Amino acid sequence: MEYAFSNIEKKWKQYWRENHTYSVNNISDKPKYYVLDMFPYPSGAGLHVGHPLGYIASDIFARYKRQKGFNVLHPMGFDAFGLPAEQYALETGQHPVVTTEKNIARYREQLDNIGFCYDWDREVRTSDPGYYKWTQWIFLQLFHSWYDRKLNKARPIEELVILFEKEGNNNAPCPEDDQLCFDSKQWKEMGEQARRETLMKYRLAYQGYAEVWWCEALGTVLANDEVVNGVSERGGHPVIRKQMRQWFLRITEYAERLLQSLDKLDWSEAMKEMQRNWIGKSIGAEVKFPLAKDPDEHIKVFTTRPDTIFGVDFMVLAPEHELVNSITTSEQQEEVNRYKQYVQSRSERERMSEVKQVTGAFTGAYVIHPFTRKQIPVWISEYVLAGYGTGAIMAVPSGDDRDHAFAQHFNIPITNIFGNNYNGTAAYTEKQGTLENSGFLNNIKLSDAIDVAIRAIVDAGLGHAKVNYKMRDAGFSRQRYWGEPFPIVYINGIPYATDEAETENHIGEQELPVELPLVEHYKPGPEGEGPLANVEEWVNLSAQSNVTVTRETNTMPGYAGSSWYFLRYMDPFNNEEFASKEATNYWKEVDLYVGGTEHAVGHLLYSRLWTKALHDLGYISFDEPFKKLLNQGMIQGNSRFVYRIQDTNTFVSKGLKDQYLTHELHVDVNIVNGLELDTEAFKALRPEYNNAEFILDGGKYICGDGVEKMSKSKYNVVNPDDVVAQFGADTFRMYEMFLGPIDVSKPWEQKGIEGVHRFIKKLWRLYFDEQKGWIVMEEAPTEAELRIIHKTIKKVGDDIERFSFNTAVSQFMICVNELSSLNCHKRTILEALAVIIAPFAPHLAEELWQTGFGHTSSVLDAPFPAYKEQYTIDNSKKYPVAVNGKTRVEMEFPLDIDQKELEKAVLADATIQKWLEGKEPKKIIYVKGKMINLVV
């Protein structure tokens, strides 16, 4: 009987579907385990072989855990809102609902083809109104909440109102404006609009202003992605930064908690480090510098180096800083305007990256140094960002590289406060030595000076110690169509949630979801508003004569739906809650989350925020979403090139191309075998190639190759469906795992898959003979056979636990090689092998388990066997014996040998005696079970 993988795989896929093998119940006496993949965005290109890498790893782990006796939740869904579908709609007129549906169907088919054990009954789609109803609902919970800094948690906004009525905002400082101060009386005297504006400054989901890329020619806001080299990707039109009204999530209130609780997560240090850097906690001081012209006005700076305050030679404001207009002198106005215009065209990335070219403009204004009373010039420059700290810095050229470059470029005199440590040509940025030229800080060690400086600043009433976070509030609106609409309406211009009393009074009760209206076209609305602004009958709600009621026309960003989807899988049909308490209390957080590092800060940080907020408000019992994180690497494309001789239709093989003037062209990897081009297939590829001619090298056309991103445009996309058709899903799964460590990126190399396929066929032959069929027999296994299977059980189990799937596959190969050479066809051995290979090659294992061994339930429910230690431990060891660290000979000794005895035997060895050259070894190093080294 031959290994007919396509019949076998078809059969068992059907069996699993019919028997609901992958259905998971929320009620079980087994311990729970939650394995989750980052769900995909269903793009029009379909899955390529790179996508399933992480899915295969998590699938193996989920199956293994189930065999280990856990109730395993392993769901899948689709992150279905997003820019590409909308862009496609703009170009082709096809509605995103239609294209998304089509893409999902394709993805689903491709995923099924690989044999994943997803419980598809729990599938979620973020663009499904039944799903985004709850995305909107959670948004409303954030809108209706504020962050209590005393209790360190989110609380309902009604409790803040009660507090305001009682005592004003004394005990609830405003996160947006620390100057804001009112008492109970003032609160009560505020009108409706003022009250709501005040509350907006506290809400966790709030309205503010932010800069976006604005393209006048296209009349729309662009994503960073859509801006290439300072112009729009479509059409190459100029773009500028423009302030627009936006929604935000007040993630900054959670900065400290997001930072602290990283410690309890089982994520890679690198990943945690990236989040720490993103949060960017820094400790320093906020200091006020009074303006020379108007001492009542101040420029407020944040600095991590208050100890260098006597080295301040100038101030730098972000060009967008609110004071720039008012302080700029008339003589400098023109230059400042010109500079601001330049900065408008610069992305934040460019502004931060720029080191070669120093730019800036002098405002003509001065501040007074609070200690020396000297006049200090105020500049603006792009290297100071409006969103970071206070948007203004005190520049200390002798102690900061960028300040130093700036001072040199604009010929600003530099004050040296570091004595000999500063050499006049480069800033001194270390913290050794003592301060000089620094008034009361003179002769104080730099390491102590920060505290002394802060105390002096506080005593003089100039400022205070401050912790600053680089992280900014998360922009939460997009001027787009294909996203979740906001459950927000404007009543006479004031934003209200759709579940508030005022809204009900004016437009009747508003049930969630606020559905995305179907539209005819996707062009932007007026003034950079989203396409929804064009849908008048949707935007304008029935209003009484004296009131206007309109809907919010922004939509939510891509990460809205993905910030909480892992909760919905627990209880996907619930129409009363986002998920029941019973469900979330049972499944709790995700035990293993698998995905790429490209989500290091975006998605992973926002999910953590939503989880913490839902926890604070009492909806879930845990405050971190993902306990363990496994990052998978990317599979890159392995491109192939052909070389066309200039102005001809002749293609020359790679080795001979230097003899001609050639153009390098991508060629579809699917018509290249290894590096050899299928010239007939190439001719058939495109009409213009029909009469192509080839200059061969040794009878073959050899292509060039290179590693690039896998993408359609590079003709290097390999569809898993094609691989599965040729080799079967089991081979495909094992091969992807065999490629290398799961977290490392590597290029796809089709050649190697045959080795894995050969291995599976070899394994098959342990069970089936081509003529005789099933050849497994009842016979007691030998010691050697037991040793190999028990070592394999141990190694494979250990390797799965540490996500080292490539070495597990190697061990299977070693095991099958050995069993083959031992001619072993014994049931005890082979039954265990079928069970432990089931997570990797589920179809094959099921065939062996049920058809072969005659079991009547799935191999998924066969317990993963336990290994016996007596068969995994050797009792002797072939030691490498080294002289001065160089291995000279191998000698075998029992593991429990006495050291004296061993030394005697080693010294008596002829080879060793030769290398000792008659000298006495100074030292004999013997590490039990490892090695022996003689030091001469």
Place this chain on the structure above:
RNA sequence: GCCCAGAUGGCGGAAUUGGUAGACGCGCUAGACUCAAAAUCUGGUUUUCGCAAGGGAGUGCAGGUUCGAUUCCUGUUCUGGGCACCA
């Protein structure tokens, strides 16, 4: 520019805690079986010197710690990911 990661034969990679570098697979190569091919099986395969026995070198590059370093430390180069509206 800043942050994070990686670099080992012709190729993918192994070496789990500082202890025999190159497991396993691909490719290449020699052979067996075959009329032939496919499939399968057996041997060889880091490099260099040598007929061989045996020796030298070797884990991106330059140093360091150690009896011993792919592994730890310092510096450096290159490649990949992220940098707030791609998802």
